[in-house]
Amino acid sequence: MSGDLENRLEQFPFEILEKGKALGDLTIVVSREKISEVLRFLRDAEGYRFDLLVDLSAVDFPNREERFEVIYHLYSTSENHRLRVKVRLPFEEPMIDSATDLWKAANWYEREVYDMFGIRFNGHPNLKRLLLPDGFEGHPLRKDYPMGKRQKIPVPVEVPS
Amino acid sequence: MGLKELLGGTVVTTKLAEMVAWGRKNSLWPLPYGTACCAIEFMGTVSSVFDISRFGAELVRFSPRQADLLLVLGTINYKQAPILKRIYEQMCEPKWVIAAGACASSGGFYNNYAVLQGIDEVIPVDVYVPGCPPRPEAILNGIMMIQKKIENQAKEMGRVA
Numbered sequence: 001m002s003g004d005l006e007n008r009l010e011q012f013p014f015e016i017l018e019k020g021k022a023l024g025d026l027t028i029v030v031s032r033e034k035i036s037e038v039l040r041f042l043r044d045a046e047g048y049r050f051d052l053l054v055d056l057s058a059v060d061f062p063n064r065e066e067r068f069e070v071i072y073h074l075y076s077t078s079e080n081h082r083l084r085v086k087v088r089l090p091f092e093e094p095m096i097d098s099a100t101d102l103w104k105a106a107n108w109y110e111r112e113v114y115d116m117f118g119i120r121f122n123g124h125p126n127l128k129r130l131l132l133p134d135g136f137e138g139h140p141l142r143k144d145y146p147m148g149k150r151q152k153i154p155v156p157v158e159v160p161s
Numbered sequence: 162m163g164l165k166e167l168l169g170g171t172v173v174t175t176k177l178a179e180m181v182a183w184g185r186k187n188s189l190w191p192l193p194y195g196t197a198c199c200a201i202e203f204m205g206t207v208s209s210v211f212d213i214s215r216f217g218a219e220l221v222r223f224s225p226r227q228a229d230l231l232l233v234l235g236t237i238n239y240k241q242a243p244i245l246k247r248i249y250e251q252m253c254e255p256k257w258v259i260a261a262g263a264c265a266s267s268g269g270f271y272n273n274y275a276v277l278q279g280i281d282e283v284i285p286v287d288v289y290v291p292g293c294p295p296r297p298e299a300i301l302n303g304i305m306m307i308q309k310k311i312e313n314q315a316k317e318m319g320r321v322a
Contacts, residue, residue, distance in 0.1 A: 132275060133240045140274040149274060153282060156243040156250075 005081045008047050014038050018086075025073075027084040035087050036097040042074060042083065043102055050074035050083060053099065056109035058117045062143040067091040068119055072099070089119065098123040116141035182315030185229070185255070186308040187217040192228035192252070194245065197235030199262035199294040206297040216304055225251035230307060231284075232300075236264040237277045249284040257310070259303045260286045263293040 005026060009016070014037065018029035030038050042050045055073040066088035074083045087096060098121035099106040110121040111130035118139035121127055129136060133154045138145055164174060175183075191213075193203050207213050207221060222228040225248045237245055249258070260280050263269035266289040268278035280286060287310055290303040 131240070136239070145274070150278075151239065151274070153239060153277065154243050156247040 004047075005079075005083065013041065022084070025082045025084050027086060029086045029088065032087050032089060032096055035085075036099075036102075038085065039072065039099055039102050042085070047079070049076045049078050051077055053103035053105045053109070054082075056099065056106055056113065058113045058119055058141075060117060060141065060143045064088075065090070068094050068117060070096055070113065070119065094119040096121060098127075100124055115139070118142065176315075178315040178318045179312075182311050186311040188220075189216070189218040189230045189257075189304065189307065190220050190222050190228045191218050191230040191232050191304075192222050192225055192248075193232045193234055194248065195232075195234040196237060196241070197262075197264060197294075199234035199265070199292075202294045202297055203232065203234050203261070203300060206300045211297040211301060213301065213304070216301065216308065218304055225249070226253065228252060229256050230304075231256065231258045232261055233258065233265040233280050234261045234294075236269065236271055237280050238275045239277060240275075242277050242283050245280065246283045257287045257307050258284060259288045259290060259300075259307060261290040261292075261300055261303060262295050263291065266291065269293060 009019070009026070009028065012028075014030060014034050016028045016030060018027075020027045042048050052075040053072065054075045055071075057071050059069045059071065061067055061069065068089040068091065070087045070089065072085040074085065076082075089096060094117070096119065098110060100110065100121075101123065107125070108130055110124055111127060113119050114121065114124075114127055115129045115132055116139055128134070132140070135154055136151055138149075165172065193200060195203060205211055207219065213219050218230065225231075229252065231249060231252060233245065249256075258280075260266045264271060264276070265280050266286075268276050270293075272278070277283065288303045288306045290299050292299050295303075
């Protein structure tokens with residue numbers, strides 16, 4: 001099944017910057033500009049049909065020129081195959097198009113990635129912190145976040161009586 | 162002739178404060194604030210094998226207005242700190258707090274950007290129970306120490322008055 005997908009990717013209509021295989025799953029790296037179209041194609045096209053966004057996360061590689069990597073894990077319930085899609089982002093402008101219009105599941109994933117890495121998702125309906133308190137400064141999963149740094153403990157919000 | 166003999170040994174004399182404390186310490190109404198595995202141990206403490214009702218504390222309340230013993234069972238992160246503080250403030254005096262387990266006492270092994278390094282950063286704590294998680298015997302021991310504390314508080318009060 002993974003072979004079928006591998007063959008199909010030979011005729012992939014978008015540019016694939018890099019291709020590989022890790023832990024049994026195919027991985028492709030695509031450009032940030034095309035990500036929305038690529039994901040839409042992967043979801044809808046015959047033979048691909050990735051109807052499930054299993055996970056969306058990010059990694060910070062401090063030594064790379066394009067420091068951030070956003071990773072989509074896709075699964076097709078009808079074709080029973082999986083694909084990993086990666087996009088690299090520069091540190092100066094960590095921005096990418098949101099996938100919330102393609103998969104509803106992307107909503108909280110993207111909020112978490114924003115919370116932890118400060119990567120902005122264009123077109124996200126509600127891009128605010130998910131896990132950390134609102135007054136939190138910085139993004140703790142960036143490698144340059146000081147490990148011992150402690151922030152102010154939030155105080156209870158006054159409820160109007 | 163003593164008062165006891167006069168009344169035929171049917172009465173016990175004591176101080177009012179100590180009498181009230183005796184009632185309080187044997188009818189603690191705990192509010193479990195369970196956020197992690199320590200809460201599972203508390204379930205064991207309440208159930209028949211360990212039987213918290215031997216100490217008169219079986220009436221677990223889930224409203225802070227009706228409880229006088231706050232049991233913090235688990236990791237408290239920054240986002241939860243104001244919630245915990247609000248709940249503590251909602252409890253009526255007199256009230257006591259047990260920090261059960263390593264996380265509630267000191268943050269445990271979560272020495273990171275998101276976790277409170279002990280609940281005493283936001284609310285006063287009477288008894289710290291060690292363990293990760295503490296066994297039900299340890300939680301019972303903590304409750305017994307609270308009982309001792311209530312008793313001693315009354316005695317101290319008597320001395321001042």
